[in-house]
Amino acid sequence: MKFRTLMIIKAAVRLILEVPILLATKFFYGLFGMELGAVGVFAAREYGASLLGNFLLTYFGRFAQDTKARRALIMGMTLYNAIGFIVTLITVLSGEMNILGWGPVAIYLFFALGFGYFLIKPPKP
Secondary structure, eight states, X not given: OOHHHHHHHHHHHHXXXXXXXXXXXXXXXXXXXXXXXXXXXXXXXXXHHHHHHHHHHHHHGGGOOSSHHHHHHHHHHHHHHHHHHHHHHHHHXXXXXXXXXXXXXXXXXXXXXXXXXXXXXXXXX
């Protein structure tokens, strides 16, 4: 897979997820079997806001040339998705999320491996 393709897929996934997290927070998390109080809604909306930033980084960064900035973007995305994978996996395995929680686990794993690949084999400009 090309770096640009991975960035576009990441941007699309983030755009699709950020809207319901920001606008229909309780309903969206309810699909995963989670009930949120006021603090949970606040934290979830903060996460939705971070997804907007994530979307902008990946969408506008898709044409980044082989520079230190692109390398930093790849390292940041690898770390972000690896941590997201671990945290979400623990949450699903602990029973805090229903079976739909495996979807985000798979998404985080896909992007952690995808961006991790480009850490090992830097993309060509």
